[in-house]
Amino acid sequence: MKKNVLxxxxxxxxxxxxxxxxxxxxxLVGYRLAADKALATLPMAMQMLATMMTTIPAxxxxxxxxxxxxxxxxxxxxxxxxVLATVAVLDHQFLLYITGAALIGSFNxxxxxxxxxxxxxxxxxWRSRAVSFVMAGGVIAALAGPNLARYxxxxxxxxxxxxxxxxxxxxxxxxxxxxxxxxxxPEPGEVHGTMRRLGEIARxxxxxxxxxxxxxxxxxxxxxxxxxxxxxxxxxYSFSDTAFVIQWHVLGMFAPSFVTGYLIAxxxxxxxxxxxxxxxxxxxxxxxxxxxxxxxWVALLLLGTGWNFMFIGATTLLTVTYAPAEKAKSQALNDxxxxxxxxxxxxxxxxxxxxxxWRMVNLAVIPLMLLAxxxxxxxxxxxxxxxxxxx
Numbered sequence: 001m002k003k004n005v006l007x008x009x010x011x012x013x014x015x016x017x018x019x020x021x022x023x024x025x026x027x028l029v030g031y032r033l034a035a036d037k038a039l040a041t042l043p044m045a046m047q048m049l050a051t052m053m054t055t056i057p058a059x060x061x062x063x064x065x066x067x068x069x070x071x072x073x074x075x076x077x078x079x080x081x082x083v084l085a086t087v088a089v090l091d092h093q094f095l096l097y098i099t100g101a102a103l104i105g106s107f108n109x110x111x112x113x114x115x116x117x118x119x120x121x122x123x124x125x126w127r128s129r130a131v132s133f134v135m136a137g138g139v140i141a142a143l144a145g146p147n148l149a150r151y152x153x154x155x156x157x158x159x160x161x162x163x164x165x166x167x168x169x170x171x172x173x174x175x176x177x178x179x180x181x182x183x184x185x186p187e188p189g190e191v192h193g194t195m196r197r198l199g200e201i202a203r204x205x206x207x208x209x210x211x212x213x214x215x216x217x218x219x220x221x222x223x224x225x226x227x228x229x230x231x232x233x234x235x236x237y238s239f240s241d242t243a244f245v246i247q248w249h250v251l252g253m254f255a256p257s258f259v260t261g262y263l264i265a266x267x268x269x270x271x272x273x274x275x276x277x278x279x280x281x282x283x284x285x286x287x288x289x290x291x292x293x294x295x296x297w298v299a300l301l302l303l304g305t306g307w308n309f310m311f312i313g314a315t316t317l318l319t320v321t322y323a324p325a326e327k328a329k330s331q332a333l334n335d336x337x338x339x340x341x342x343x344x345x346x347x348x349x350x351x352x353x354x355x356x357x358w359r360m361v362n363l364a365v366i367p368l369m370l371l372a373x374x375x376x377x378x379x380x381x382x383x384x385x386x387x388x389x390x391x
Contacts, residue, residue: 004121005130007182008114011071013137013144014175015111018082018104018168020138020145020250022047024243025153025164026101027229027350032160033094041226041350046098047105048222048346052339054109059332062110067117067184074110075179077103079172086169089162104168109339111175115312116331117184119319131315132261135308138254146247150240195325202333209379210317211334213273216372217310219341220280220365224287224303225249226349228296231358235291245296252304260312269317270380276309277369277376284369287362310372 022044030040054074062070081103088097118130148167155163201207228249232242264272279302286299322330352361 004182004184005118005133007178008118009134009137011111011137011175011178011182012114012134013140014171014178015108015114016138016141016250016254017145017148018078018171019108020141020246021149021164021167022101022104023225023250024146024149024229024246025161027226028233028239029089029097029161029165030094031230031233033088033092033097035094038351038354039094040230041346043098043101044226045343045346045350047101047108048339048343050102050105051109051112052336052343054106055112055335055339056332058110058113059328059335062113063328067113067120068179068182071110071114071117071179071182072176074107075172075175077110078107079169079176081105081107082165082168082172086162086166089165090156090159092159100165107172109335112335112339113331115315116319116327117182119315120327121184129261129265131319132257132259132264132312135260135312136254136257138250138257142247142249142251142254145250146243150243153239195323195329198329198333201322201326201330204321205379205382206317207321207330207334209270209273209376210314210321211337212375213277213310213317213372214314214334215338215341216368217273217276217280217307217314218338219345220368221253221303221307222342223345223349223352223361223365224283225300226346227353227358227361228300230350230353231291231361232296234353234358237293237296241293245293245300248297249300249304252301253308254304256305256308257312260308261316263309264313264316269313270376272309272313273317273376274373274380276306276311276313277372279303279306279309280365281369282306284362284365288359291358 026044027041030043031037034040034042058070058074061073081100083100084103085097085100088100115131115134118134121130149164152163152167153161228245229242232245260272283299283302283306286295286302289295318330318334349361352364
């Protein structure tokens with residue numbers, strides 16, 4: 001269990017390093033390559049769309065061929081996408097860059113199951129901590145991703161950001177090596193166990209609370225995060241300033257993971273999800289207060305921490321709602337729904353910023369957080385203290 005969790009944490013670190021690098025650069029690359037500047041966030045949106053479209057087939061494929069083989073397939077797809085994206089920046093081809101971003105998104109559709117793979121190998125009392133520890137691998141991403149983007153942005157003077165995008169090739173090669181060392185045997189009953197209908201699983205109150213918490217938290221995070229580099233560019237901040245803010249945002253996303261699992265075990269997943277929603281509302285308040293460097297920094301740090309609580313809390317909650325034989329379709333439905341919301345948020349982020357402004361981007365987050373708070377609080381109130389302990 002420990003070896004698998006460590007390897008999966010390292011793979012998570014590599015995937016999120018690439019993702020944080022892309023968050024720092026992709027909107028700016030899109031702005032340089034797109035004829036219509038309103039389409040600047042389209043590559044990121046296509047990356048999210050590909051992640052969404054991959055979640056179901058990735059989960060079903062891994063049930064058939066195993067976690068490790070599925071993860072290796074995903075990493076090969078991501079490597080090919082990174083090569084295409086790099087070539088696109090070198091040749092100034094917007095459509096080719098979108099294609100590369102989409103293939104990278106497909107890899108993320110596989111890689112997002114790292115957290116579930118860790119949960120599969122852990123005992124019940126360590127499940128939340130195993131998930132949390134894998135997510136903690138993203139702390140490396142907070143330090144490496146934006147800095148890697150910054151130091152390699154002008155590596156090729158005639159093609160700004162080509163060096164940054166090219167760096168992801170190395171990251172995906174490292175992922176392939178580490179994934180080859182993972183060994184995750186199937187759970188007892190995973191293949192031939194009894195299964196309920198998917199609708200019956202999805203109608204469980206705890207499943208719905210996990211689904212809404214994860215989707216709302218991730219959607220809100222992507223909506224604000226994707227628009228932030230463009231908003232800071234509008235307010236005349238340098239690329240180094242943007243990289244600094246994104247670095248602290250990614251740190252907020254993953255540094256709490258060292259304690260989130262313990263907090264869930266102590267206070268319950270529902271309470272942690274609610275706390276995360278309140279932190280994201282505090283992020284909105286900070287962004288609406290002003291546009292100084294401190295506002296962007298504090299807001300993005302709160303946004304990352306709120307996402308961490310909501311996403312890890314929702315993931316942990318979800319793992320208690322299905323039997324081993326049901327996990328592939330249950331996880332697939334959850335991640336498909338989450339990344340549908342994420343894709344819509346990413347698609348609308350650039351357009352909202354372009355046509356109605358930074359303030360509206362932030363206001364659009366409030367209904368998502370209120371929905372998550374209502375659903376989670378309702379489940380919290382209608383459950384007895386004994387039944388929700390650990391949830």
